[in-house]
Amino acid sequence: MTDHYNQIPKRKAQFINPLNILKGKVGSGGLSDKIIEKAQELLEKNTVDFRPLAEMYLDSLAKGIEIAKNPLPSHDTEYVISTMIYPAMQLKGNGGMFHYQLVTAISDKLIQFLEVIEEADIEAIEIVLAYHTTIRAVVLGKITGDGGKYGDELLKALTDACIRYFDKNNENGYL
Amino acid sequence: MTYQFQKISVLVVEDNQPMLDLTKSLLNTFGVDSVYCTKHGKEGFRVFCQENPDLIIADWMMKPVDGISLTRRIRNDSKSPNQFVPVILMTGFSEKRRVVQARDAGVTEFLVKPFSARDLYRRVAQIIERPRQFIRSEDFFGPDRRRKKPKYYKGALRRESDFDDADKYEVDINLDIPNEY
Numbered sequence: 001m002t003d004h005y006n007q008i009p010k011r012k013a014q015f016i017n018p019l020n021i022l023k024g025k026v027g028s029g030g031l032s033d034k035i036i037e038k039a040q041e042l043l044e045k046n047t048v049d050f051r052p053l054a055e056m057y058l059d060s061l062a063k064g065i066e067i068a069k070n071p072l073p074s075h076d077t078e079y080v081i082s083t084m085i086y087p088a089m090q091l092k093g094n095g096g097m098f099h100y101q102l103v104t105a106i107s108d109k110l111i112q113f114l115e116v117i118e119e120a121d122i123e124a125i126e127i128v129l130a131y132h133t134t135i136r137a138v139v140l141g142k143i144t145g146d147g148g149k150y151g152d153e154l155l156k157a158l159t160d161a162c163i164r165y166f167d168k169n170n171e172n173g174y175l
Numbered sequence: 176m177t178y179q180f181q182k183i184s185v186l187v188v189e190d191n192q193p194m195l196d197l198t199k200s201l202l203n204t205f206g207v208d209s210v211y212c213t214k215h216g217k218e219g220f221r222v223f224c225q226e227n228p229d230l231i232i233a234d235w236m237m238k239p240v241d242g243i244s245l246t247r248r249i250r251n252d253s254k255s256p257n258q259f260v261p262v263i264l265m266t267g268f269s270e271k272r273r274v275v276q277a278r279d280a281g282v283t284e285f286l287v288k289p290f291s292a293r294d295l296y297r298r299v300a301q302i303i304e305r306p307r308q309f310i311r312s313e314d315f316f317g318p319d320r321r322r323k324k325p326k327y328y329k330g331a332l333r334r335e336s337d338f339d340d341a342d343k344y345e346v347d348i349n350l351d352i353p354n355e356y
Contacts, residue, residue, distance in 0.1 A: 015319075016309040018259035022229050023303050025183050029176035031205060031296060039204040039292035048193040086236055090191075093267025096289030097194060104289055107267075115270055 043097070050098035054139040057094070060087035061132050068120040068128070077119050084128055085114045091135060102138050102147035105155060106131060113162050123169065127161055134158060178303070180206035184226060187212050188219035188233040188245060189265070194288075198232060198265075201292055205299075216240030220248050227256040230302065232286075235266035235277070242266075243280045250281040250316050258316070259309060261302040265290075281317025283307060 064083035071080050088110045095103030110131040117124050134154055138147065147154065185207050189195040192214075199210045211226055213219045217240040219233060231249070233242035240248075246262050249255050261283040266273070269287045277285055284298040307318035 013310050013312040016259075016311065018306070018309060020303075020306045022183060022261065023306070025229065026178040026180055026303060027176065029178060030300060031178055031180075035177075035205065036292050036296055039201050039296070042200055042204055043197065043292055046193075046197055048197070050193075053191065053193065089267035090236065091267075093265075093288030094191065094194060097197065101289075111268070111270070 046098065048098050050095065050100050050103075051139055051142075053094060053098070054091065054100070054103065054135070057087045057090045058132060058136055058139070061091070061128075065125060065128055065132065068125050069122075071120075080120050081114055081117070084120070085111060088114060088131075099144040100139065101145055102143055102151045102154070103135055105146065105151070106135055106138065106158065109155065109158055109162070110135075116166075121169070123165055127158075127165055130161060131158060178206070181208050183207060183229040184209035184211065185230045185232060186210075186219060186223055186226065186228040188214070188216060188231065188237070188242065190214045190234060190237040194234070198295075201295055202232075204292075205296065216242060216245030216248075219245050220252075223249060223260075224254055224256055228260070230261050230263070230299070232263045232265060235264055235268065243277060243282075246277075246280045246282050246317075261306075261318075263298050263302070278320050279315070279317075281315075283318050 061084060064080075064087060067075065067083045068080050088107050092104050092107035092111060095101065095107060110128065113124075113127065113131075120128075138154075143151070145151075180202075185202055187195060187198050187202070187210060189198060189212075195212050195214070199212055202210050209228075211222050211228060213222050215237040216233065219231070220240070222228075223231065231245075233245055235242045242262075242264050246264065249260060249262065250258050262281070263284045263286050264277050264282040265286045265288055266277075267288050268274075274285055283302060286294060286298050309317065310319050
């Protein structure tokens with residue numbers, strides 16, 4: 001048995017410097033701004049219809065809400081929350097890639113809510129449902145971009161609902 | 176002189192077809208001609224073993240095998256043709272605990288979706304210009320989770336070598352997560 005006396009235990013680690021194959025192949029100099037701008041233009045002009053994807057993730061979120069409403073004895077809290085947080089993450093990640101920045105912003109708020117709560121009680125589920133309804137309305141209404149003033153108002157309403165929830169349920173993951 | 180991206184091959188693993196197509200198009204615009212595309216980690220590992228690409232870009236959430244499990248397999252499976260291959264993990268998550276989870280699986284860089292063309296380019300350029308050394312310890316094999324900048328690291332020093340050059344490390348928790356999208 002190793003004795004560290006009054007010293008912090010040390011772990012042995014082997015350091016390896018692998019050959020930089022990528023650097024060897026691509027060389028130096030980076031990419032010009034022109035190429036990166038061209039790639040950005042391709043992103044901004046993509047014509048992918050986000051709505052079928054969004055519907056798929058919204059359906060998945062709705063199933064997560066149903067699981068949270070009626071969890072089986074084998075479902076622990078982490079599993080229940082994960083069934084809602086994963087589709088929210090997909091909505092956040094993909095919305096902005098396909099021109100629905102407001103979906104990203106709303107889903108981001110939803111993820112923050114789900115990351116903080118420690119259990120999915122009925123009031124928390126109601127809030128997730130409100131997020132679901134709002135995102136669905138944005139997608140069905142084809143509200144691309146950040147939604148302008150309307151988008152700000154939606155975000156504020158949802159954020160205020162979360163704050164009210166935490167004010168009321170101080171013990172559930174909040175100060 | 177610019178990067179000769181036509182000389183490398185990249186494997187993109189993503190279950191969302193539009194996102195897969197978009198990532199491939201971005202790489203093509205950067206000059207990468209050889210882009211292999213697969214839709215989940217299981218198929219991704221098969222193509223990785225077959226083609227041995229120079230870089231892997233994988234989504235996190237995929238079924239039946241996700242990007243984290245794929246990364247672990249690349250780093251630890253005896254069939255892996257290159258345990259050191261750089262892996263960029265794409266995800267909508269940006270919370271610290273998720274980043275730490277990815278880092279501990281052996282991910283090289285973390286790319287938060289939605290991302291811009293420049294975000295993707297920065298991750299690739301980071302891998303080319305600032306490659307991480309690898310660490311093999313009792314419970315971890317993967318890119319060094321610390322980067323050399325002295326001023327931020329305040330945690331415990333646990334490696335033997337830390338006591339020789341303790342002043343040169345910081346822990347890179349955030350893996351350069353962009354705030355903007």
